[in-house]
Amino acid sequence: AAVxxxxxxxxxxxxxxxKRGLADTCRSLWCGWVLTAPGGGPRLYFAGDTGYGPAFAEIGRRLPGIDLALLPVGAYDPR
Structure with missing residues (x-):
């Protein structure tokens, strides 16, 4: 964490x-951010470019009390 x-x-x-090169598929890391205001709240979760997975439960356990979540809307297929 940083303040x-x-x-x-x-x-x-x-x-x-x-994928950044020819042989590096899925070898870089991805992240989202949880921002917490001074004094312990309010707390904002920005998921970034993500898909659904077990990380959501992990984040909720690690940083409970999220007041606002900014989640991407799955762009799985062009329409």
């Missing part, structure tokens, strides 16, 4: 794929 002007930033897991 900037009293706001705590926790890097949390996300579920995604990646």
């Amino acid at each position: 900037l002007d009293g706001v705590r930033f926790d890097c949390v897991p996300a579920h995604h794929w990646s």
